[in-house]
Amino acid sequence: AQSVTQLDSQVPVFEEAPVELRCNYSSSVSVYLFWYVQYPNQGLQLLLKYLSGSTLVKSINGFEAEFNKSQTSFHLRKPSVHISDTAEYFCAVIPNTGRRALTFGSGTRLQVQP
Amino acid sequence: ETGVTQTPRHLVMGMTNKKSLKCEQHLGHNAMYWYKQSAKKPLELMFVYSLEERVENNSVPSRFSPECPNSSHLFLHLHTLQPEDSALYLCASSPQRPGQGSGANVLTFGAGSRLTVL
Numbered sequence: 001a002q003s004v005t006q007l008d009s010q011v012p013v014f015e016e017a018p019v020e021l022r023c024n025y026s027s028s029v030s031v032y033l034f035w036y037v038q039y040p041n042q043g044l045q046l047l048l049k050y051l052s053g054s055t056l057v058k059s060i061n062g063f064e065a066e067f068n069k070s071q072t073s074f075h076l077r078k079p080s081v082h083i084s085d086t087a088e089y090f091c092a093v094i095p096n097t098g099r100r101a102l103t104f105g106s107g108t109r110l111q112v113q114p
Numbered sequence: 115e116t117g118v119t120q121t122p123r124h125l126v127m128g129m130t131n132k133k134s135l136k137c138e139q140h141l142g143h144n145a146m147y148w149y150k151q152s153a154k155k156p157l158e159l160m161f162v163y164s165l166e167e168r169v170e171n172n173s174v175p176s177r178f179s180p181e182c183p184n185s186s187h188l189f190l191h192l193h194t195l196q197p198e199d200s201a202l203y204l205c206a207s208s209p210q211r212p213g214q215g216s217g218a219n220v221l222t223f224g225a226g227s228r229l230t231v232l
Contacts, residue, residue, distance in 0.1 A: 009154060036223075043118070043204060043223035090157065094212070094219075101147060101170060101212045102221060104157040 002027040002093050004105035012111045015083055021076040021108045023065075023091030031093040033074040034102070035065055038088045047089070050074065051096075061085075086112045117141065118224035120205050126230045127195065135190040135227045137205030145169075145211045146188040147221065148180060151202040163188060164211035195231045202226040 003026045013019045025031065032051050036044040048059040055067040065076045074091060091105040118139045127133050139146060148160040162170035163182040177199075179191040188205060206221040213219075 004156065034220075041225065043120075043225045044206075044221075045223070046220055049220070097213070101159050101162055103159075104149075106154060106156045 002031060002095060002100070002103045004091050004093055004103055006091055006105035006108050008108050009106070010109045010111065012113060013081055014113050016080045018079050019077065019081050019110065021089050021091075021110065023074045023076065023105060025072050025074065025091070025093045027072075027093060027095065029095045029097060031095055033065075033067060034092040034094075035059075035063070035074070035076050036090045036092060036104075038090065038107075040087070044090060047076075081110070081112050083112050083114060085110060118205055118207055118222050120203075120224035120227050122227060123225065124228045124230075126232065127192065128232050129195060129197075131195075132191070132193045134192065135203055135205075135229075137188040137190075137224055139186055139188075139205075139207040139222070141207055141209075141222060143207035143209050143222070144185055145208045145219070146182060146185075147206040147208070148188065148190055149204040149206065151204055151226070157204070160190075162212060169211055192229070195229075197231050200229055200231045202228050 005024045034049045035047040037047045038044045048057050050057050050067045058064045063078045088107045088109050090107045092102045094102050121136045145164045150158045160174045161180045166182045181189040204226045205224040208219045208221050
């Protein structure tokens with residue numbers, strides 16, 4: 001079975017500051033990794049994903065995440081945040097074999113302040 | 115309409131009521147899911163359907179009853195719920211069932227149905 005830990009339930013940050021949202025996972029098999037974002041009153045949207053290849057993956061709106069197999073982590077970073085980045089961010093994993101569906105973390109609320 | 119649509123967006127019900135949540139996907143996907151989102155907790159997978167066949171049921175109480183009449187529609191029938199069942203219920207779809215296809219099977223989510231049980 002897989003599990004995902006997002007240690008920070010809330011991360012307040014000022015506009016234009018850098019941010020890192022932490023994600024650690026546990027799995028006995030290799031996994032695919034995802035970050036989803038949920039804006040207020042909306043469903044979850046895929047932000048970025050790691051399947052294979054380069055361990056650094058990037059989204060179109062400036063976020064990036066790096067897969068670290070030895071530390072079983074997939075932290076999300078952005079060098080300069082905007083007010084519009086205020087949302088809840090969910091890390092998720094799925095084994096790359098078998099028939100399991102996504103396993104999500106408990107989410108991190110990013111609050112960008114002016 | 116495009117994407118995944120959920121109705122109603124908000125629902126308030128008593129513990130003795132019977133109600134249903136509806137989900138419709140316009141993406142031509144073959145799998146549909148119900149997730150429960152409670153505050154401060156990970157999203158909980160409830161049910162997975164692939165081509166109208168239930169392929170996963172994660173020990174959900176029988177007061178939640180799913181129905182998938184075709185690959186585009188998914189319902190969650192609610193009966194004699196408890197206050198702790200109050201949550202945001204999210205529907206999602208994916209091109210294939212979990213574990214099939216090359217690479218990961220990306221989920222597309224609806225906006226959710228906010229359920230309050232009094």
